[in-house]
Amino acid sequence: MAPATAARASAARDEGSDPEAAKLAVWKQALYDRVRETRRENDLFTQEDLTDLGVIPNKDKGLLLQVIQALSNDKLFVTFREASGQVCWKWRDEQEAHKYKQCANDEQAMVYSLVDDAGGDGVWSQTLQRRLNMNDTVLKNALKQLQIKGLIAPFKNVEHPNKKMYIKASIQPSDRATGGPWYTDQNFDEAFIEDLQKVIYDFIKKQSSYVSRHAAAGHDSSRTKVPKKGVLKGGESARGKKRDASEMADAPTSKAANKKSTASTPARTSATPVLLPLPAGYTKYPTVREIARLLSDSGVTNNTVLSGADVQKLVDVLVWDNLVEPVKVAGKIGYRVSRIAKQSAEGWAGRDDPTGREGGPAAYISAYTETPCGRCPVFDICEDGGPVGPSNCIYFTEWLGID
Template sequence: MSRGPSSLKRKQPDSRSPLESLTEQERILYNVIRSKQGIGIWLGDLRKELNIPDNVAKKFLKSLEAKKLIKLVANVHSKIKKHYLATEFEPSAEITGGAWYADGKLDTGFINILKSCCLKVIYNQRVVTLEGLSDAIRRSGLLTVDFTTQQIEEIAKTLVLDNEIVEVESNGVGEFDSILVGKVCYKCTSKGSRGDPITGAMASIPCGVCPRISDCTPDGIISPKTCRYYTEWLNF
């Protein structure tokens, strides 16, 4: 039996870009996810926002993942919930936990080491600016791992909350004579901690070592309600 020319034709691959090949429903879903940028969106919230059934949402998400337009990322606040981001974005610190998390777990060891280093420097220098604190720790060789000034600032803020140090502004007089007037500085409290391991009530709960505690609010992205470490501590 002879075959006509039409029967010999092969289906040509789709030369359109992934975005161009989206159906209307897929495009709506993709635009919602993309609009969330680095925060991304949880599957449950996505379904509510678009008012679509679970099976329909999963079908479109699977298609978008196959086209490499979105990706599934881990959320440190809930490893059970599926969280999606557009592939062009990197997950924000609110999702990953930032530099304070290693493999999805709060790196309490690193946090406590940084706290101890900060306290040692502040105790020895009596009063120090954020920049001076960061530089002193780098020069001291107390840490063999890299860190940022922002991390030191977050650690300093937790030490203020722990009442280990106080935050003051320079008046340019006495112990502040080498610091510009109005510059924020840190001093040890009357307890005069030398940077020994932190103990006490706050040290026994995750909040005591969490550098994001200043960002923690009852209804925020970072909150006691969503913190699995706080929940585990309560259930211990």
């Protein structure tokens, strides 16, 4: 049984000798249960809303106000006043209500209430003092007592690293407060992000290209295969039969031919693999969901949980760097590497490089997109005699460095 429920049951037993108090306890429980079944925790109820629930007999307003006051005393109802002046109430969970009842005085209750309202973002101690207009000593004592009771806890907010922030001890700080998966111990983890981008890039490259060795090496005539001369030796069944075409041997070369070839022909190297683009109509370019699944299965995230939105941000950075590009695949957005034939067949991840870019992929830079016209924000209205035109283009003036 929850602490708040046990306390209310004990109170009901104590009130058993008073019939009116016992009836009030029953109506209080009935109204609270009905409110929880009807609306979400953040919904507000007016007096008319509570009356229409049909719990209070004969819609007795006097009795309703007594029940509301009893629920407020137990911290199960929170009172609000709208801009119009109308009073409303919001129900509170029993466990949360029990925490409010642990506050020894009004100062602690007010401080805890503001920390509670701040949620996962937390609240600055100076904000508490300003909003409550509370003496500094009283505020510090209230914060200390609430920490001792395990109701609130101090924490660091990456947006305000030098401010002393407080949050409810029972909840986790929001991504906004902690920086999400991109921060480690309140520090921006640039190395972690770069490692993830390398893995993502290599995965997209593997899924959006194929490796060709023939295209790099060409045809090597020195390794031409020819049928062996002669006939098979053996018994009567094999005698006179020519060798099968599958029995191939290197073409014979004389010492003189070898010497001449060495003098006139440069030494050949082994085939170097190159990447080639996939044909039009290919539909298996990886999506963000597939990339997220790869990161989760690979263990490269170091037990950090990445949402689809987090992975999308990583992919977007690669897009903005002109390393990958989106492509529509069967109604979904997939990704492929830009200028795949210009990229190395070697993986980007795992290279020993402190800069993170040495030997990495080459970004695609178009001369057209580098000029103002290629990224003009007013391209649709640019024309001779119009509000913007080639003769008075301020973007070209800035780009060319003309005063």
